[in-house]
Amino acid sequence: MATTALTLPETEYMLPGNRACAGCGLGIAFRHITKALDGKCIFVVPASCLTVLGGMYPTSSVTVPIMNCAFPSTAASASGVAAGLKVLGREDTTVVAMAGDGGTADIGIQALSGAAERNANILYICYDNEGYMNTGTQRSGSTPLGAKTTTSPALGKCEFPKDVPAILEAHHIPYVATASPSYPGDLYDKVKKAKDLRGTRYMHLNAPCPSGWQFAPKDTVELGRLAVETGVFLLYEIEDGVFRLTSRSRALAKQGALKPVREFLELQGRFSSAADAAIDAVQEWVNQRWKRAIERHAE
């Protein structure tokens, strides 16, 4: 039975009055991740928007422990925490490495690959807001084609984003999943499932960012939904190598059709001057991925 608004636990582990931007997609995600973990977790966080959300010394806006770590080190630092807990007999605490897409796809990928290859006992969650939003919206390896950033200011990014979940899948880890704060029940259920597994579990979250993507803060959830409904972001999980679409993506695969990507892109200022050719390229990229996903999907 999928979790809904009425069955999500009430307890909060993120406090009001934090430093995150209004309408931050990460805020929604963080609430439901911590609910799924029942607060029995240690977060390992590199420089990122979550650092900002977590607050400045000597006060914290979350009621779970956080170990801040160096930007490239998230997965390694987390695997150290896991090793420390193991030798101290405290393995009932879930170690969650949580980083942005820059900290995951770019500077943190070596440590992440190493930890995944060792099957370190960590849950790694990448919240992908598709750029270095905390430092002022620079391009990352996860920024989509056509998106303007402060380091791809005129033409928009000219390359497709890295498929990080696919990279992690190639490490043969027990669990790979994607999720979105716009589908909190699906996110919650996946974190709960991941929590009970051992070894490296990887989750990739789509995290709409009002300031970086340039849309109104009220539209965060709508943008997350459109990302899924246009197929730009697919909700799926890969458990022991078996690929399944989940939640809204699964429903769309069963019946109905994806919306044109244009409907998702045109709500965002970062695509405002994207050429038709770029939008067509994104549409083709989506079509190919969707085709492969449907082929792979196991009921």
Added chain:
Amino acid sequence: MLRKNKGARTVTTNPDVHIITGNKAAAEAARLCRVQVIAAYPITPQSSVVENLAKYVDSGVLDAEFIAVESEHSAMSVLIGASMVGARVFTATSANGLAYMCEQIHWVAGSRLPIVMGCVNRALAAPWNVLNDQQDSMSMRDAGWIQIFCRNNQEILDTFIQAFKIAETTHLPVMVCYDGYILSHTVMPVEVPTQEAVDAFLPPYKPHTVLDPAAPRNINPVTLADPRPNADGVLCHGYMELRHLHHAALREAIDTIVAVDNEFGAAFGRSWGGLYWDYLRADAEVLLMAAGSLASEATAAVDALREAGVKAGVIGLRAYRPFPDDAVADAVAAAKVVVVFDKSLSYGYEGPICADLRAALHGRATSPAVHGYIGGLGGRDIKARELVAATCESIEWMKKNTGRKGTGWVNLQL
């Protein structure tokens, strides 16, 4: 084959004395200290330290998590995580490995984690060179770690045991430095203490940074320059206050290093001089100063100088950070000249030990001249006779000149 080990026992029937390399001595020390998490990445000439530890863990001799990481940066990251939850941790590295983990070297110190690491001193690239000098650890001088240099394999083993005690007392990381190949790969007789003796000397680590959902602390968040109040209205440190406390802890560690060495001496019958050691210093007019195995070599040079009628002695620097300025300045006060041999270089200035000694002596009513020499870079051999020649050059220079002598280079063939 025994070299550079003045005074060591060469014949023994004591079953606890093993003929081992410096790297083996380091691994034995880590085992005896019951390290709980080891992170390992290979680099010459350190590799056999962690290879030995891997054997101990695989064979069940040591109950620890052995994590073979994909880089030195991750090695130190693993240790940070494990130490932060309260485990006793260990790794070793050299040269470019140390440089690669540089960011984390600073992170460890700022986190006040009692991590102990071996730095098997090796020359930094470019160009590639796997042999010994001390540029690697010297380049981490200002990261906020305690740095202790060893002169032989027994001192390596003993210093690692001391290092955990110093680190866990001061909440400061300790880098135990010893010369690549000259010590790391040279066998010497080393007395390996019993587990019981080490357990009695080094109690289990009581962490000060426990990460626990029951006490949800957020460790090392963004910290502003100015103090800010906490939820109870208590004004908490700004970044600068934390830095001051860190620095003060390092200065206080000067006493801790001496105290722990004395305590070790009482427990094991061996101590290593604390901050520095000396040889024929009492009446010396000329003091040769260096860190690590080169200081041992200097004792042979001093013997030769004494035979030639020069009242020479040796100061072997053990603690480089914190720099034992007062202790060393007092120790050299009666000499006419201190000839400092650095196996590293602060490019554009002079040898770092030489520069620090000069600063320590500045402003004293009477102080010896300080002459600096650079030598042994990239594994260039330094023989006792070359130390003698450099010392004689300094003495001759003093006869003809006053003021400050420029940096000399030992056996430079340019």
Added chain:
Amino acid sequence: MEAERKKDAAAEEARQPHTRACEQELAMSWPKVGEAGETGDWRTVRPVLDTSKCLAAQRGKLACMQCWMFCPDAVITRTVPPGVNMTYCKGCGICVEVCPAGAITLEPEHEHEEEHGRDAHAAEEQGSADGDDQP
């Protein structure tokens, strides 16, 4: 003379803020509501709930709760009807968009200046009284 100087020094020390009561040697934070201050100050618009449309309020039991679930700041209560903590609500307007009944509207903050810091129910009454709560 010396005693006076000491007294002056002590008085000066008392005036100068210091962190000597802080026992930490590394940066370790503890949780605090309002870590970033009263973030309600960030708002330019505020959510106003029309209980006559709210599904939970209508049914008189826990229902829907989309506004609670999607709030990125955890300032909406899981109650009947849901309440908004106006001290910390940043006014993003997500609750307005996710409400399936169109029961929440955004109103300019300056129309509610006198209520700043008061909680949702007060705001909601104000909204109803103004008759300006149609979606």
